[in-house]
Amino acid sequence: MMKNTYIAGIALLAVAGSAFAAGPGPAPVNLRSAGDFVILTKSGITDVPTSAVTGDVGTSPITGAADLLTCTEVTGLVFSVNAAGPEPCYIKNPTKLTAAVLDMETAYEDAAGRSRPDFTELKRGDIGGLTLAPGLYKWSTTVSIPTDVTLSGSSNDVWIFQIAGNLNQSNGVTIHLKGGAQAKNVFWQVAGLSMLGTTSNFEGILLCKTLIAVQTHATVNGRLFSQTAVTLQMNKVTQPKSD
Numbered sequence: 001m002m003k004n005t006y007i008a009g010i011a012l013l014a015v016a017g018s019a020f021a022a023g024p025g026p027a028p029v030n031l032r033s034a035g036d037f038v039i040l041t042k043s044g045i046t047d048v049p050t051s052a053v054t055g056d057v058g059t060s061p062i063t064g065a066a067d068l069l070t071c072t073e074v075t076g077l078v079f080s081v082n083a084a085g086p087e088p089c090y091i092k093n094p095t096k097l098t099a100a101v102l103d104m105e106t107a108y109e110d111a112a113g114r115s116r117p118d119f120t121e122l123k124r125g126d127i128g129g130l131t132l133a134p135g136l137y138k139w140s141t142t143v144s145i146p147t148d149v150t151l152s153g154s155s156n157d158v159w160i161f162q163i164a165g166n167l168n169q170s171n172g173v174t175i176h177l178k179g180g181a182q183a184k185n186v187f188w189q190v191a192g193l194s195m196l197g198t199t200s201n202f203e204g205i206l207l208c209k210t211l212i213a214v215q216t217h218a219t220v221n222g223r224l225f226s227q228t229a230v231t232l233q234m235n236k237v238t239q240p241k242s243d
Contacts, residue, residue, distance in 0.1 A: 032103035034225060051235045078090045108207045117137060120137075128145055128173070137162065145169040158187070162189050183241075
């Protein structure tokens with residue numbers, strides 16, 4: 001059975017427990033120099049080995065000694081604000097890191113400040129099982145992903161998720177991209193903490209105000225930007241493909 005409703009002027013098509021929002025997506029969030037990194041934090045990276053990180057990594061303003069990844073776990077550059085960090089691969093470059101962290105914070109504020117959402121409080125924050133088209137989504141609560149979610153759109157479409165609470169992705173749950181959708185165009189702005197469950201598969205740019213906890217054997221196709229820390233446990237984190 002098919003049901004059409006309208007929320008914020010956008011058609012919502014609900015079929016067999018899924019939801020599809022019809023309409024164009026917002027403009028992408030400009031990451032500026034933060035986009036040079038796959039993991040960027042202000043207070044460190046912990047790691048239960050062995051993880052595999054593809055892309056550049058940085059911590060600032062905290063000392064590079066707070067980056068507990070080893071050189072063999074990172075396919076990319078490891079930046080530090082001082083003469084400390086994973087040996088022997090770290091690169092001291094406080095100027096680059098200071099600029100990147102400021103750009104990370106600007107990107108967070110950009111995503112959080114987008115107005116006129118296409119959807120507000122969709123499914124009261126439980127988006128498990130939904131298929132979501134491009135758009136701006138806003139919640140004043142925690143968002144939970146207890147079952148697989150699909151983001152369906154073209155290669156140029158954009159999703160922005162504004163989350164005032166936490167983001168909880170359950171164990172073994174996958175975020176699917178369909179129809180050409182790309183991880184680089186998916187932005188999760190989270191005011192609380194973000195928890196990616198064991199063996200889960202996450203897609204997109206995670207702009208988090210607090211902790212990002214990536215649990216055992218979870219994989220990330222995107223970027224992890226935390227204004228506190230990122231914790232890893234035998235994870236695969238890969239920067240998204242660019243055009």
